[in-house]
Amino acid sequence: MNKINFLKPDNQNLSTYLYSGSFLFFIAVFDVFLSSFFGMNITSFLPNFASFLLPLILGIIGLHLIRIEFSGIKNLDLLNKHINTNTFNAILTLLIIFTIIKSIPPIMSWFIIDANIAGDTKEACTGSGACWTYIKIWLNRFIYGMYPNELQWRINISFILLIALAFVGLIPSEKIKKFLTLYYVVIYPIIAFILIYYLISGGSLGLEWVETGAWGGLSLTFIVSFFCLIFCFPVGMFLALGRRSQLPTVRYISVGFIEFWRGVPLITVLFMSSVMFPMFLPEDFFMDKLVRVIIAISLFEAAYVAEVIRGGLQALPRGQYDAAKSLGMGYWKMHIFVILPQALKLVIPGIANTFLALVKDTPLIFVVGLLEIVGMLNLAKTNPEWLGFAMEGYVFAAIIFWIICYAMSKYSYNLELRYKTER
Amino acid sequence: MSDKIIQMENVNKWFGDFQVLKDINLEVNQKQKIVVCGPSGSGKSTLIRCINRLEEHQKGTIIVDGNELTEDTKNIEKIRADVGMVFQQFNLFPHLSILDNCTLAPIWVKKMPKKKAEEMAMQQLKQVQIVDQAKKFPGQLSGGQQQRCAIARALCMEPKIMLFDEPTSALDPEMIKEVLDAMVNLAKAGMTMIVVTHEMGFAKEVADEVIFMDEGMIVEKQPTKEFFANPKSDRTKLFLSQIL
Numbered sequence A: 001m002n003k004i005n006f007l008k009p010d011n012q013n014l015s016t017y018l019y020s021g022s023f024l025f026f027i028a029v030f031d032v033f034l035s036s037f038f039g040m041n042i043t044s045f046l047p048n049f050a051s052f053l054l055p056l057i058l059g060i061i062g063l064h065l066i067r068i069e070f071s072g073i074k075n076l077d078l079l080n081k082h083i084n085t086n087t088f089n090a091i092l093t094l095l096i097i098f099t100i101i102k103s104i105p106p107i108m109s110w111f112i113i114d115a116n117i118a119g120d121t122k123e124a125c126t127g128s129g130a131c132w133t134y135i136k137i138w139l140n141r142f143i144y145g146m147y148p149n150e151l152q153w154r155i156n157i158s159f160i161l162l163i164a165l166a167f168v169g170l171i172p173s174e175k176i177k178k179f180l181t182l183y184y185v186v187i188y189p190i191i192a193f194i195l196i197y198y199l200i201s202g203g204s205l206g207l208e209w210v211e212t213g214a215w216g217g218l219s220l221t222f223i224v225s226f227f228c229l230i231f232c233f234p235v236g237m238f239l240a241l242g243r244r245s246q247l248p249t250v251r252y253i254s255v256g257f258i259e260f261w262r263g264v265p266l267i268t269v270l271f272m273s274s275v276m277f278p279m280f281l282p283e284d285f286f287m288d289k290l291v292r293v294i295i296a297i298s299l300f301e302a303a304y305v306a307e308v309i310r311g312g313l314q315a316l317p318r319g320q321y322d323a324a325k326s327l328g329m330g331y332w333k334m335h336i337f338v339i340l341p342q343a344l345k346l347v348i349p350g351i352a353n354t355f356l357a358l359v360k361d362t363p364l365i366f367v368v369g370l371l372e373i374v375g376m377l378n379l380a381k382t383n384p385e386w387l388g389f390a391m392e393g394y395v396f397a398a399i400i401f402w403i404i405c406y407a408m409s410k411y412s413y414n415l416e417l418r419y420k421t422e423r
Numbered sequence B: 001m002s003d004k005i006i007q008m009e010n011v012n013k014w015f016g017d018f019q020v021l022k023d024i025n026l027e028v029n030q031k032q033k034i035v036v037c038g039p040s041g042s043g044k045s046t047l048i049r050c051i052n053r054l055e056e057h058q059k060g061t062i063i064v065d066g067n068e069l070t071e072d073t074k075n076i077e078k079i080r081a082d083v084g085m086v087f088q089q090f091n092l093f094p095h096l097s098i099l100d101n102c103t104l105a106p107i108w109v110k111k112m113p114k115k116k117a118e119e120m121a122m123q124q125l126k127q128v129q130i131v132d133q134a135k136k137f138p139g140q141l142s143g144g145q146q147q148r149c150a151i152a153r154a155l156c157m158e159p160k161i162m163l164f165d166e167p168t169s170a171l172d173p174e175m176i177k178e179v180l181d182a183m184v185n186l187a188k189a190g191m192t193m194i195v196v197t198h199e200m201g202f203a204k205e206v207a208d209e210v211i212f213m214d215e216g217m218i219v220e221k222q223p224t225k226e227f228f229a230n231p232k233s234d235r236t237k238l239f240l241s242q243i244l
Helices: A011-039 A050-063 A075-082 A089-114 A132-144 A147-170 A180-201 A215-242 A249-263 A266-275 A289-315 A318-326 A332-346 A347-370 A373-381 A392-420 B042-050 B075-082 B099-110 B114-127 B142-155 B174-187 B200-208 B224-228 B234-243
Strands: B006-015 B016-028 B033-037 B059-064 B083-086 B160-166 B192-196 B208-215 B215-224
Touching: A011 A050, A011 A089, A050 A089, A089 B215, A132 A147, A132 A215, A132 A373, A132 A392, A147 A180, A147 A215, A180 A215, A215 A249, A215 A289, A215 A347, A215 A373, A215 B099, A249 A289, A266 A289, A266 A347, A289 A332, A318 A332, A332 A347, A332 B099, A347 A373, A347 B099, A373 A392, B006 B042, B016 B042, B016 B192, B016 B215, B033 B042, B033 B200, B042 B059, B042 B160, B042 B192, B075 B083, B083 B142, B099 B114, B099 B142, B114 B142, B142 B174, B174 B192, B174 B200, B192 B200, B200 B224, B208 B224, B208 B234, B215 B224, B215 B234
Parallel strands: B033 B192, B033 B208, B083 B160, B160 B192
Antiparallel strands: B006 B016, B006 B059, B208 B215
16 A cells, blocks of 8 residues: 555555545535535524535535546546546536535526416416416417417418428428529518418408508517518628629619618617608508518618628638639629629638627517517516516527527528538 | 730839839739749739739739730739639639639629539539539538639639649648649640649649749749740759759
């Protein structure tokens, strides 16, 4: 048995260090676990201060003891290399572990243990946690807004059809592949518009007309986001090209447009689209406010998209332009086949950023009286029968938005990988 | 008249206040091979970039294959389609495979059917011996292979003139030879070529005439043998003594 030096663990007394270190670490975590989950304090015989700090100190000593260089145990070496490198990192590790353990019980109790979902009145919510009954009862409104219940199948069918049609690109047929870009850029939006115009809006083909003011909730979020994304992208692309154009008129118009829209807040744009804009139109000219809102948001976001794409255009080496020109390509051929494919690939993260921001900006359409999911929440929380459940509503909305945005960000990441070529 | 494919008369060009080309007069006959050499900054790259108007000249006239270079973009695009160019940095399109690099311009500029364009591209790739790399992307190829692909890409447009802008300067020494071989083959096939290069071995083997440029002027223009045997100006002698 070698002499044991607790200040400098080495691998000669490997098992001694390992067992004593792991034991101390386990005690530390166990102590926090007990106090967090069961409210027990096994060190209550100590003064308050010491009892509070004890887990941390035990943990630090424990981690110090298992910090053995070249222990020969693969996992331990990995742990020491990546997490337990020195005392400072050990403290951070412990604090993170403790925070997680400490925060689980209150979160669990609010979300699940003390929450209520049964019943259908406010009185059913007796627990101290969340009142999911509220969400359950209002779910229909949160998804469909004021859309008449008996007509909601029209929204369902439209969305199911659109989702199904979005997967056309997965059909492994060479014949179809040729037309995919055309399909996604032109045909798909037109199908979407037709579905929404005839099926959701109605008014012809024997379907009852539902005015856009009644649309709302999550379905409206999707409709607004979808069309804004589709319109702002090409507009932004042309603005980006325009800003780099050789022709002064085109350039100045693009610069002016971009700077104007970037300079005003979205909320004022929306407000103007509903209040000011109709004043400039002829008396008998009617444009639906949903259409006006979609145009306003599209133009607003197009300015941002334009600047992102311009960044990509500027990142391309001049040689690419030279090479394309030297092969006799004109402006449009050069941009369509050589410049834009590379530039757009470069700016996928930036575009995704802008698009995520766009989706999260949609709640602002409440200023023109359109209530998408957050708008419906605000409406529901002021309902006299359901006062006091704002928290549940916002958490619900946050989760929904997070799912949408996370899906988009994952998708953009996949796009990046798919178009990755070595340079 | 008919065999003069490039005529430059009193060509002047400025970058801001700095004059890069001073009264350039140059005539190139069909099937002639010309090597342009000179110290860096002497305007040789600018000279050949003016021939397909990647750079604009401000004074003088340039006539390529009977067409004068003017502001008319359609005319310029037509000339560029007939003038192939190979760059120092290869400038392949990194998002397209080697084959697509070669077929892009023939299909979209010359409106060639896809199948025919691919056949021709494969033939050109065979000429420069990278036919087995056709499905790969530029990033997966060595510098020498990329440059040979760039030559094949230019040749797919069936150009009347080929311009080379220091095609071997960015290459490792052992890859220079494979590119030069491809160029020698091209020269033997009777292509009209203007080559900016420091490879004097290549000049001796292939060129009909050698041009020496300095400070934006053509200092010396002589048949190859004369140029190396007894250069007239002192500046040329100095240059040659330094690089040979």
